[in-house]
Amino acid sequence: MEVFYYLVFGGLAMVVALLELSKSSKDRVVTSSAFNSFKNNYLVVYSLMMAGDWLQGPYVYFLYSQYGFGKGDIGRLFIAGFGSSMVFGTIVGSLADKQGRKKACVTYCITYILSCITKHSPEYKVLMVGRILGGIATSLLFSAFESWLVAEHNKRGFEPQWLSLTFSKAIFLGNGLIAIVAGLFANLLADNLGFGPVAPFDAAACFLAIGMAIILSSWGENYGDPSESKDLLAQFKVAAMAIANDEKIALLGAIQSLFEGSMYTFVFLWTPALSPNEEDIPHGFIFSTFMLSSMLGSSIASRLMARPILKVESYMQIVFAISAFTFLLPVITNFLVAPSTEKGGSISFGGCIQLFGFCTFEACVGIFWPSIMKMRSQYIPEEARSTIMNFFRIPLNIFVCIVLYNVNAFPMTVMFGMCSIFLFVAALLQRRLMGVAESYRSKTQERDIETEPLNTE
Numbered sequence: 001m002e003v004f005y006y007l008v009f010g011g012l013a014m015v016v017a018l019l020e021l022s023k024s025s026k027d028r029v030v031t032s033s034a035f036n037s038f039k040n041n042y043l044v045v046y047s048l049m050m051a052g053d054w055l056q057g058p059y060v061y062f063l064y065s066q067y068g069f070g071k072g073d074i075g076r077l078f079i080a081g082f083g084s085s086m087v088f089g090t091i092v093g094s095l096a097d098k099q100g101r102k103k104a105c106v107t108y109c110i111t112y113i114l115s116c117i118t119k120h121s122p123e124y125k126v127l128m129v130g131r132i133l134g135g136i137a138t139s140l141l142f143s144a145f146e147s148w149l150v151a152e153h154n155k156r157g158f159e160p161q162w163l164s165l166t167f168s169k170a171i172f173l174g175n176g177l178i179a180i181v182a183g184l185f186a187n188l189l190a191d192n193l194g195f196g197p198v199a200p201f202d203a204a205a206c207f208l209a210i211g212m213a214i215i216l217s218s219w220g221e222n223y224g225d226p227s228e229s230k231d232l233l234a235q236f237k238v239a240a241m242a243i244a245n246d247e248k249i250a251l252l253g254a255i256q257s258l259f260e261g262s263m264y265t266f267v268f269l270w271t272p273a274l275s276p277n278e279e280d281i282p283h284g285f286i287f288s289t290f291m292l293s294s295m296l297g298s299s300i301a302s303r304l305m306a307r308p309i310l311k312v313e314s315y316m317q318i319v320f321a322i323s324a325f326t327f328l329l330p331v332i333t334n335f336l337v338a339p340s341t342e343k344g345g346s347i348s349f350g351g352c353i354q355l356f357g358f359c360t361f362e363a364c365v366g367i368f369w370p371s372i373m374k375m376r377s378q379y380i381p382e383e384a385r386s387t388i389m390n391f392f393r394i395p396l397n398i399f400v401c402i403v404l405y406n407v408n409a410f411p412m413t414v415m416f417g418m419c420s421i422f423l424f425v426a427a428l429l430q431r432r433l434m435g436v437a438e439s440y441r442s443k444t445q446e447r448d449i450e451t452e453p454l455n456t457e
Contacts, residue, residue: 002346005285008355012292019299029165029306035158039166041218042149043173045105048211049141050174052112054182055204058284059190063197067122077131079401084132086397089139093390094235096140097224101148101386102215108140109212116205119198143389150377150385151222161308163377167370168302175369176295180288187284224383239387248379248440251433253392256372258426259320261399262327262419263365268403269415270358273330274351276412277343286355293359297366304367305374312371313434319371320427323364327420329357331413379437 031039064074096104111133118130153163186200193199224235243249270290275281304310337350347355380388403415 004347004352005282005289008359009285009289009292012289012296012359016292016296016299019296019303023303029161031162031165032158034156035162038152038156038158039162039169041214042166043169045211045214045219046145046170047173047178048207048214049108049145050178051182052109052116052204052208052211053138053141054179055186055200055207056116058183058186058287059197059200063119063201064127066197067127069124073124075404077127079404080128081131081135081138082397082400082404084135085139086135086394086401088132088136089143089390089393089397090236090387092136092139093143093386093388094239094384096144096147096386097384098235100221100223101144101151102219102221104140104144104386105148105215105219106212108137108144109208109215111140112137113205113208116201116208119201139390139393142393143386146373146376147224147385147389148219148222151224151382152220154382155222160377164305164370164374165302167373168298168305171366171369172295172298172302176291176298176366179291179294183284183288183291224385224387235384235387239384239391242381242384242388243391246379247436248433249388251429251436252372252375252379253388253395255320255426255429255433256392257395257399258422258429259323259368259372260393260396261403262323262422264396264400265403265415265419266327266358266361269412273354273412273416274347274358277345277348279345279347279351281347281351289355289359290362293362294366297363297368298370299366300363301367301370305370311434312374313430313437316368316371316375317427317430317434319364319367320423320430323361324420324423324427326357326361326364327416327423329354330416331420334413375433 061074064077069077092104092107115130115133115137118126118133121127149166150163153166154160185203189195189199189203190197243253270286271281271283274286304315305312333350333353337348337353376385376389
């Protein structure tokens, strides 16, 4: 492997280590022992859930190809996953609010374990069922756990600011460290130990089962609106009305869809972008480098959110603008840097520039996750939290399905340029959200002052 990849990975690892070790009192928030116990319990569970998800990622496509399916068949399997997340996600989100978030988290474990079991079958229909189950599980992963955490945090009377600590640490571990270790462990099982491409899915099922046992034994139940008077359609109506009547929620949903849509498109594009002439690049090592960049971003986010005077709505404008620029790099290098004509060689100079840009984008992803979680905890009403969060994923899943279906129809520069525009629009919407939020806070403060009883003594 070229020294270049080691230098990038090593440099990022040093920066992350320095950031974590050099945290001052300003970067740390004094908390209680009860909160630390609660936070650590959630982090263990969340890490196990993410391990179950990350273990599957590197070998899904490879497993399908080993069963003899072509690019078109595999593409339809992926579309089925995103489609089921779009169709069933809102329903299971509403059920989580009504029937209980703990039950929804347990359902995630069971559904994903069943999805892993289907990978043992080479039958296309069985694999399709597995993808549909996986899509439902993904919706629960990105809504039920966060909804449970926010409600339980508030129910136990912890400081609202402490929620940011849990968010940033969860992303640092679950979307960073766990992703790196899971990728290496999956490679060990499938290749080094020779258990084959199904082994990572079996390991994922084991981690999910362990996490489910901890949830069942140590988590309490909480609800959005458990009233019997509201059926599923009523829950949908509450969520839709909240989005329509509150500009902050609508803006937040648009921002999330634009950013995550660009992020998932990047997942499909980074490999051909770095190896347009079938250059020999270490995919697993580059993936680990991206995850390390995400850890860097979450470490930066924890410092930013530890300062009460620094608003999330403010710095996220800069994060979105930087993200938009990173996706312009493939377009710029395509025009300014002469493409390599050597087939199967090492990464080109243009590819090196793009790799730096992609690592920067992944750092922005690391900042985005805990920051969007904090904004959701502030703006989304508790009674329909899971439902609204899954409403946000509908345009995201539609967008990803369209991209997957037409991934070969447009040049790569057009796809990256489109994503750059989306991210720039997200920055503008974030600026609008900051203005609306500040206006709302000012009006609330004025109303509180007016309603305070006068001291007549």
